[in-house]
Amino acid sequence: MSDSRGGRSVSAEDVAKLAGVSRASVSRVFSDQGNVARETREKILQAANELGYQVNFLAQGLNRKRSQLVGVVVARLSDPFRSSLLEGLLSEIQRKGYQALVTEVRDADELEMTIRRFTQFRVSGVVVTSGQPPVELVKECVQHNIPVVGINRHMDIPDVDFVCSDNKMAAVLVAEQFVRCGCSSIAWLNYKDSTWSGINRGEMFCQATAEIGLCDESDLLHIVADMDGYEGGRQAAHVFCAEGGKVDGVFCANAQLACGFLDGMRENGFDAPQDFHIIGFDNTPQTAQYSYRLTTIHQDVEETAKRVLSCLEARGQDPYIDQTIEEIPVKLVIRNTSPDFELTSIRTKEHAR
Amino acid sequence: MSDSRGGRSVSAEDVAKLAGVSRASVSRVFSDQGNVARETREKILQAANELGYQVNFLAQGLNRKRSQLVGVVVARLSDPFRSSLLEGLLSEIQRKGYQALVTEVRDADELEMTIRRFTQFRVSGVVVTSGQPPVELVKECVQHNIPVVGINRHMDIPDVDFVCSDNKMAAVLVAEQFVRCGCSSIAWLNYKDSTWSGINRGEMFCQATAEIGLCDESDLLHIVADMDGYEGGRQAAHVFCAEGGKVDGVFCANAQLACGFLDGMRENGFDAPQDFHIIGFDNTPQTAQYSYRLTTIHQDVEETAKRVLSCLEARGQDPYIDQTIEEIPVKLVIRNTSPDFELTSIRTKEHAR
DNA sequence: CAAATCACTGAACACGTGTTCATTTGTTAA
DNA sequence: TTAACAAATGAACACGTGTTCAGTGATTTG
Structure with a gap:
């Protein structure tokens, strides 16, 4: 505060001078290098405090060769x-x-x-x-x-x-949930030119459904949205319905696709969980909201x-x-779009055929 | 690639040596300081390229006293x-x-x-x-x-x-919209212990509604949610309805509050724009989604x-x-929850697609 | 032709720190 | 009392850059 040096920043040199010690000792104190007498350490700390000294990270990094x-x-x-x-x-x-x-x-x-x-x-x-x-x-x-x-x-x-x-774990959790809920015609929703993790999640889901006996690899329906995000999912739903598609359980590559797909289906008169089950990836805040209550995979x-x-x-x-x-x-967070199977009064069989 | 110096990084010194010039010239080239012959500049650039030289930002910042x-x-x-x-x-x-x-x-x-x-x-x-x-x-x-x-x-x-x-501009835009739509009982929704901008937006809205003659300062209803976010807005709506509150037009401190409040009102049987108008702040992706189509203030x-x-x-x-x-x-983005007043009686054009 | 200007270059210093090495001081063991 | 030793300290160097200052050779001006 009473420091009238024209904007120049205080260096260890200044602290050393004020404390009456060498600059090396100041450095030792501030880099915890040990071997400095308690008395001098206190003198240095007080001087540093008085001047408002702080280590220059650029110089420190330059010396240590690592910031x-x-x-x-x-x-x-x-x-x-x-x-x-x-x-x-x-x-x-x-x-x-x-x-x-x-x-x-x-x-x-x-x-x-x-x-x-x-x-x-x-x-x-x-x-x-x-x-x-x-x-x-x-x-x-x-x-x-x-x-x-x-x-x-x-x-x-x-x-x-x-x-x-753990995408495999996620896939298994979802597949098991679909089995518990009696779903039989399963779909995987992703968008075109997806990310690595999106593709991997799809492959894992394909494996898991086959292993658990939910459906053959060739049976698993792949729904491909033209683009990512809410709007991509929504349009995919419209296309899907226009083509007369039917599903029991849909697993989505991410939460936004899931929300969009769900809304798109609603616009066509289908809602979860009455008409189908849907599970998303990424437990984002939006999936928890009243208008979705989406069952999702939660990443930690x-x-x-x-x-x-x-x-x-x-x-x-x-x-x-x-x-x-x-x-x-990962965890499966169960919400409304694929509820616990005891509570499910799903009409899947009608829609399955 | 063929650089077999044990992990040490190349410095301007190395480049200078290879190019057969002084280190100062190298520095001049890479700091665009000018005054270096084209011939030597090219020699230096080639040598630098060969060695994969890159300026060390820590040293540079230390010297310039600014990173x-x-x-x-x-x-x-x-x-x-x-x-x-x-x-x-x-x-x-x-x-x-x-x-x-x-x-x-x-x-x-x-x-x-x-x-x-x-x-x-x-x-x-x-x-x-x-x-x-x-x-x-x-x-x-x-x-x-x-x-x-x-x-x-x-x-x-x-x-x-x-x-x-420009919170004042936002307030005026919203007030004008409410006037156009014939709203008469107006509310401002914010949460307890809001941020500076939240409070300021409320004050500006209070001023604007008074100036435009929409309602007196004492008439403006303040709805205060217990917490921020979607859930805060939703609970506020429930409380509001339980107390028998009625409003025409609600302006919200942010988008999440707005979405939550809208959903809360829907749960109580009221929807926008039939039963009331609602406008949010922050044109987040969610507000554009089918299930909200929220009219909002867009910040640039x-x-x-x-x-x-x-x-x-x-x-x-x-x-x-x-x-x-x-x-x-700021801009007023008109969507479904407070549509253009000519179209108000009709069911929005976004919806008709 | 001498002098002066100009573009260019290299040596040297400063930036502020961590660390090594030698030196000094204080302490314990023989 | 002397030797051995541990702890603490200061001088000096390295880190890699930007920049000043003096110096060189070439070119222009009088």
Whole structure:
């Protein structure tokens, strides 16, 4: 406050001078490097407090060759699940004492540029929530000892860890629910050119329904919306009805498609759970609302974020450990569009034929 | 690729050596400082390309006393408007060549710590999308020549600029719409302990309805939900109906409250626009969906983001310019819950498709 | 032809920190 | 009392960049 140095920021040098010690000791105090007498430590802390000293993270990072930044690549935050995932990541990143460097990315080129910029900041790690990490960039990261973690996809990129919701578990939970409810003609709803996780969820569901004996692989109806989102789902429902399609149970690649499909069916006179069952992916706030009460698969974003950061730190310690692929368990949240089967008074048989 | 230096990153020194020039010239090329012969520039660029050289932003920032980072303070990303605002900010920040340092904040203490950390990274600016920037911290920022911009609030903190949607304009647009539709008993819906912008919107609406002669200040009914969000709005509707309340036109502090209130009213047998009109704030994707078709006030996030960054850069150039308070115009998006008054008797054209 | 201007380049310093290494001080063991 | 030792401290270097300042050679001006 009484500091009349013209806008210049105080450095460890200033603190050392005021406390009457060497700058090295100041550094030792603020980097917890130990071996400094309690008396001098207190002198330093008081001087620092008086001057309002704070460590310059740029200089610190330059010296340590690593900043306390974590790069996060996101896309399409308008999707409520994506933003809740980011929320969880931010929270965990801060809890661990890092700072999040967030970039939104639209195509592969932007992703490449982004990761490159991350390395220029000497980040402690890179989290890719969307899109496929380009292999060559990753090699560059590995060379710089920068761990890379991908979310909701997994693939064979050496030295890159992946954390992914357990899509097989989700598929089994849904298939079992459909069996309990007596559904017999099953459909999978996704949109054209879906994401990796969307496709994977469909494949898993196909497997699960076959394994459980719900329907043959060839029996599983694939409904493909022209686009993602609420409107995509709604239009898919209209097309489906116009073609005279019938289903018992529909599983959707994400929550917005599910809401849209449900509304589209309602416009055509069909509602859940009376006329069919529908289950979505991503337990977004909207699915819980009165007008939907959608049964959904819940992804545990907190746990996902935790695993991501533990992967990051593990590989930060030793860059050459084996690739880890974590599958995060999911939950089936039962609501109105596919209720507990005891309560079900479903008229599926009529519609099935 | 053939670079077998043990993980060490290439520096300008290496490039200089390979190109056969001094390190200063390399720096000149990469900082566009001019005055370097085309021939040597090309030699340097080629050498840099060969080695995969990239500027170390930490060293650069340390030297320039300013990083190309912009700190962004967010809160409650689960609110879809908040996340779309962040999306707009990210996009603009990247377009201008900066990088976003994003922190989520819950209370005033966290906000203080966050801004402090921002200064430690020597950010080029701080954007506060939620909460009130603490006055003393701001002084510290000013001392460091770090511009601070607040969004969707404005107040008398010297040297801090604010960018805010034009709440008065919104209020007038809504009041006029209610007049056109012949509404006479008007209500304002907000939740307890709302944000600054929520309160301000209510005050402006109170003024506007009085000025336009829609209703006296004392006539404007204030409905106060116990909590924010969909569920808050829905419960407010139930309470309202239980108490036998009647309204023509309801204006809501945000979109989620509006959706919840509408659904709550539907549960009680009232629907819009037959029984009453309802207009929300924040043109979130959900409000456009079939089951709502909510007439709302649209905030221009792109324009907001642009203004924020221009404020940032202006004050970055000259820290002592006058405080600017920008009001961003809003639009009234007319949908089904308060349709164009000529069509009111007919069942909306969106519906007819 | 001498002088002056110009474009270009390299050496050296500053930015603020972490860390190593030698030195000093205080303490314990022989 | 001396030797050995642990703890604490300061001087110096490295991190990688931007920038100033002086210097070189080439070109223009008088």
